[in-house]
Structure formats: C-alpha cells, structure tokens
Amino acid sequence: MADVLLEARDLRAGYVPEVDIVRGCDLDVAEGDLVSVIGPNGAGKSTLIKSLFGLVPVRGGTVRFKDEDVTGAPTHRLVAAGIGYVPQTENVFPTLTVEENLEMGAYLRPRILEDRYEELFEWFPILAERRKQRAGTMSGGQRQLVALARALMLQPSLLLLDEPSAGLSPANVDVIFERIQLINSKGVAILMVEQNARRALAMSDRGYVLEMGQNRFTGPGKELLNDPKVIDLYLGGRASGGAQSA
Amino acid sequence: MEEALQLIANGVVIGSVIAVAAVGLTLVFGILRLINFAHGDFLTLGAFAAVVGTGAGLPLYVAAIPAILVGAGVMGGLEKVLWGPMRRRGASTVNLLIISIGLALVLRYTLFWIFGSGVYRYGPISQRIDFGLFALTPQDVIIVVGSAAALFGVALMLQKTRIGKAMRALSDNKDLAEASGIDVNRVTMITWLIAGALTAYGGIMLGLQGRVFANMGWFLLLLIFAGVILGGIGSAYGAMIGSMIIGVTQELATHSAIGLPSDLKTGVAFLVLILVLLVRPQGIMGRKQAL
Numbered sequence: 001m002a003d004v005l006l007e008a009r010d011l012r013a014g015y016v017p018e019v020d021i022v023r024g025c026d027l028d029v030a031e032g033d034l035v036s037v038i039g040p041n042g043a044g045k046s047t048l049i050k051s052l053f054g055l056v057p058v059r060g061g062t063v064r065f066k067d068e069d070v071t072g073a074p075t076h077r078l079v080a081a082g083i084g085y086v087p088q089t090e091n092v093f094p095t096l097t098v099e100e101n102l103e104m105g106a107y108l109r110p111r112i113l114e115d116r117y118e119e120l121f122e123w124f125p126i127l128a129e130r131r132k133q134r135a136g137t138m139s140g141g142q143r144q145l146v147a148l149a150r151a152l153m154l155q156p157s158l159l160l161l162d163e164p165s166a167g168l169s170p171a172n173v174d175v176i177f178e179r180i181q182l183i184n185s186k187g188v189a190i191l192m193v194e195q196n197a198r199r200a201l202a203m204s205d206r207g208y209v210l211e212m213g214q215n216r217f218t219g220p221g222k223e224l225l226n227d228p229k230v231i232d233l234y235l236g237g238r239a240s241g242g243a244q245s246a
Numbered sequence: 247m248e249e250a251l252q253l254i255a256n257g258v259v260i261g262s263v264i265a266v267a268a269v270g271l272t273l274v275f276g277i278l279r280l281i282n283f284a285h286g287d288f289l290t291l292g293a294f295a296a297v298v299g300t301g302a303g304l305p306l307y308v309a310a311i312p313a314i315l316v317g318a319g320v321m322g323g324l325e326k327v328l329w330g331p332m333r334r335r336g337a338s339t340v341n342l343l344i345i346s347i348g349l350a351l352v353l354r355y356t357l358f359w360i361f362g363s364g365v366y367r368y369g370p371i372s373q374r375i376d377f378g379l380f381a382l383t384p385q386d387v388i389i390v391v392g393s394a395a396a397l398f399g400v401a402l403m404l405q406k407t408r409i410g411k412a413m414r415a416l417s418d419n420k421d422l423a424e425a426s427g428i429d430v431n432r433v434t435m436i437t438w439l440i441a442g443a444l445t446a447y448g449g450i451m452l453g454l455q456g457r458v459f460a461n462m463g464w465f466l467l468l469l470i471f472a473g474v475i476l477g478g479i480g481s482a483y484g485a486m487i488g489s490m491i492i493g494v495t496q497e498l499a500t501h502s503a504i505g506l507p508s509d510l511k512t513g514v515a516f517l518v519l520i521l522v523l524l525v526r527p528q529g530i531m532g533r534k535q536a537l
Binding site for chain 2: 053055075076079080085087090091092093094095096100103104105107108110136150154
C-alpha cells in the first residue's frame with residue numbers, strides 16, 4: 001500500500017456545542033487513492049469532510065496529513081499544506097470570470113499562475129474557451145468544472161469533494177465523474193462524499209459507509225458494491241441491480 | 247433647457263461626492279454585510295481633519311494627505327478594536343447596525359465638542375466659470391475631476407489587482423475565499439483602510455463645496471444609502487451609477503417647470519429610488535440575494 005496521506009482517528013465533530021454529528025470516525029487516504037464516503041442522508045458525510053478541512057470544529061480524535069498533526073488546523077493552513085476542497089453548493093465566485101476564479105485558487109502562490117492555467121485548460125478545455133465569462137452565468141455542469149479547476153490550482157496532493165454530482169443532469173454527471181478519474185490518474189488523491197453511491201464505489205479504491213456519524217462498513221470499493229449487507233441497506237436492494245456497472 | 251443643463255451640472259457635482267462616499271460604504275457592506283450608519287460622520291471626520299491642516303496654513307491639497315491617513319487609520323483601528331472582536335463573538339447584523347448608530351453619535355458629538363457647532367471653510371469660494379452651457383465654480387470642477395479620479399482608481403484596483411480581486415471574491419463568497427487560501431482577516435482590514443481613505447477624501451470634497459460643519463456627513467448619509475441601494479447594494483459600480491442618478495434627480499426636481507420647493511428635492515430623489523426598486527428590487531447592478 002502507498003504511503004498514508006491523510007489519517008483520521010476517532011474523529012468527533014459538530015456545529016452546535018454538545019451535539020456531535022461525526023461520532024468517532026476512522027478514515028485513511030493513501031497517496032494517489034480515490035476514496036468515497038457514502039451513507040444515508042444525515043449520516044454526517046459532509047460534516048466529516050468539512051471537519052477534516054477546518055470548516056467544522058473538531059471535538060475529539062486526531063487528523064494527520066503528511067505525517068503532521070493538523071487536528072483543528074485553520075483552513076488556510078490546510079490549503080497551504082496541500083488540500084483542495086470543492087463545496088457542494090456555491091462553489092464558484094459568481095461575479096468573477098473563469099480566469100479570476102482560477103486566480104483566486106492560486107492566491108497563495110500567484111507566480112505559478114501561468115503554468116497552472118496551461119495544465120488546467122488542458123484538463124478542462126471548455127474553461128479555456130470561457131476564460132472571460134462570469135462563472136455565475138454558466139450552467140451547473142460548467143460551474144462544477146470551474147470549481148474543480150479552482151481547487152486544483154495549488155497542485156494539492158489531496159482533493160476533498162462534497163457531492164460533486166449533486167444537482168447535475170445525467171450527462172453532466174458522466175462528465176464530472178470522468179474528470180474526477182482523470183484528475184486522480186494524474187496522482188491527486190481524492191476523498192469524495194457522494195449520494196450516487198454505486199457510481200462512486202465502482203470507481204473507488206476504498207469506500208466508507210457511514211451511519212449516524214460512525215463507520216459502518218469499510219473496504220475496497222468493488223467489494224462494498226458486492227457486499228449483500230451494503231446492497232440491502234444502502235444501495236437500494238439487489239433487485240435494482242447495477243452492482244456490475246462501472 | 248439652460249436651466250436644466252445647469253441643474254444637471256449641479257447634480258453631477260453633488261453626485262460625485264455621494265459616489266465617493268457610497269463606494270466606501272458598499273465595499274464594506276459587500277465584505278462584512280455591515281450597514282455602517284457611522285459612514286456619514288466619517289466624511290465629517292475627514293473634512294475636519296483637513297480643516298486642522300488648512301487652519302495651520304497648509305494648502306488644501308497638502309492638508310488632505312494627513313486627513314486621508316486619519317480617515318484610514320480610524321476605520322482600520324475600529325476594525326481592530328471594535329468590528330473584528332464583535333464578529334468573532336458572533337454579533338448579529340442587527341447588533342452591528344445598532345453599534346454603528348452608536349458610533350455615529352460618538353463621532354459626531356466628539357467633533358461638536360472639539361470644533362463646536364460653527365461653520366468652517368477651506369477658503370473663499372471663487373467666482374463661477376462660464377462653460378457656455380452651464381457654469382461651475384473652480385471648486386466644483388475640482389470635486390468632479392477629483393472624484394472621477396478616485397472612482398477610476400477604485401475600479402482599476404478592483405478589476406486588475408490581486409487584492410482587488412480578492413475583495414470581490416470575498417464579497418461573492420466568504421467561505422469559498424477562505425477555502426481558496428485567501429487570508430480573510432487581512433483582506434477585510436485592507437478594505438476598511440481603503441474605505442476610510444476614500445471616505446475622508448469624500449468628506450474633503452464635500453467641504454470643498456463650501457462649508458464644513460459637524461452635521462454635514464450625517465445630513466448626506468441618507469442620500470449615500472440611496473445611491474448604494476439604487477445601484478445594488480454591495481456593487482461598487484452600482485454605487486457610482488446610483489449616486490449619480492440620485493444627485494442629478496434631486497437637482498432636476500427643483501426645475502422651475504416642475505415648480506417644487508427645493509426643500510422637497512431629497513424627497514423626489516427617494517421617490518425615484520422607490521420607483522426603481524419596484525421594477526428592479528435588487529438595484530441597478532445588484533444580484534438577487536438574501537441578506
């Protein structure tokens with residue numbers, strides 16, 4: 001197994017004092033891995049990812065990134081350390097152009113801007129065409145690409161994605177998942193929370209099934225896809241099939 | 247027709263002053279969602295800071311420099327000791343609004359205390375220059391040109407500089423700005439400093455129109471709010487356009503063909519504000535958003 005990049009142990013977190021939403025989660029992301037977190041609504045998936053990124057107060061447990069303790073570290077420090085994050089909604093600066101959105105992504109290191117434009121426009125050609133367009137005037141699928149590109153500007157070693165396919169049309173969902181796999185193939189580790197559990201698990205090296213803020217099942221993505229208990233509880237039963245689809 | 251042109255020219259002069267003040271107000275609002283009722287009194291502060299300099303025999307363009315630094319310093323200092331700590335303690339928008347009203351009173355009556363209720367002048371107002379279609383005093387011309395230069399500078403900063411883009415990003419989406427690695431506290435402080443400098447500058451322009459007195463900024467505050475809201479709150483370009491419309495409308499309202507007493511001109515400006523908002527609730531350049 002590759003070196004561990006991110007490691008969370010017995011993580012506890014929540015918005016309101018005394019009410020933990022994440023209640024003792026363990027999670028590992030190895031370098032270059034694609035990891036999915038799935039689970040029913042209210043399982044604490046988004047809260048988990050936000051607590052890893054300093055957006056929700058951590059109450060207990062530890063988070064280590066690249067062998068350093070970053071438990072409860074402020075967000076801008078995590079960005080500098082090499083974590084990118086794409087929120088589920090409102091993930092672009094609407095009045096800024098595509099180019100300006102990307103520039104904000106590289107705010108900490110403006111010198112690398114031109115080099116990064118080049119690579120990211122290669123990965124997302126549509127953004128090169130729309131460089132001067134305001135992000136707020138773009139379609140949902142295009143906005144998601146702007147959001148991904150912005151988060152990749154500082155060449156993060158880990159990308160956190162909060163429900164990247166939410167609210168997109170089926171065609172756009174395909175585009176986004178395909179881009180995520182492309183990004184991952186370039187060596188960027190990805191930790192994503194997804195509602196589209198089958199699709200997410202099918203492309204994941206590892207999967208975590210969360211319930212009530214705790215780990216329920218863990219394993220390689222394809223194993224979880226074929227685990228009868230996971231299918232019954234979280235993938236809508238065997239009858240709907242699709243376990244083989246990838 | 248001649249009368250109308252003259253009134254429009256007068257409107258552009260007052261609109262220029264309103265615009266400079268309105269941009270400072272809207273920049274702060276865009277980033278902090280703070281409606282600063284003390285903004286008008288910061289104009290007064292800037293105007294009086296320049297009075298101190300001219301009183302000591304300095305020409306106004308020299309006296310303006312320390313006055314602008316005072317404006318920036320006081321706004322920045324208040325972020326440090328008042329607004330920042332208040333936000334970190336979770337003060338609500340309404341809490342902050344009430345605090346700003348209190349701050350307005352403290353500023354105004356401190357100025358009354360120091361300078362009294364008298365009227366000060368930077369110097370005598372010169373004779374009007376006839377431009378053919380209208381006539382303006384040299385001071386009026388300085389106000390229009392000086393304001394246009396300041397507004398152009400702000401626009402350039404917002405559009406072209408890294409800090410300006412970060413200010414727009416922060417105004418768009420604070421959480422995402424933070425998640426992009428932007429140091430939100432630093433950008434907020436810089437915004438206050440720019441707003442403070444701009445407001446003091448606007449105050450000096452207002453004083454240049456003729457009189458400096460402790461209530462001058464307070465009297466203009468509602469017109470500044472009107473300019474900001476008409477343009478679309480949070481939008482710097484909107485504030486410039488909105489302020490100009492407010493300035494010109496209220497002057498045109500006194501046209502002899504309309505026959506309204508000049509006491510009613512502010513009322514007419516607000517009537518226009520209401521009519522525009524009925525058609526376009528988010529303002530001319532504003533985006534639909536929940537406050």
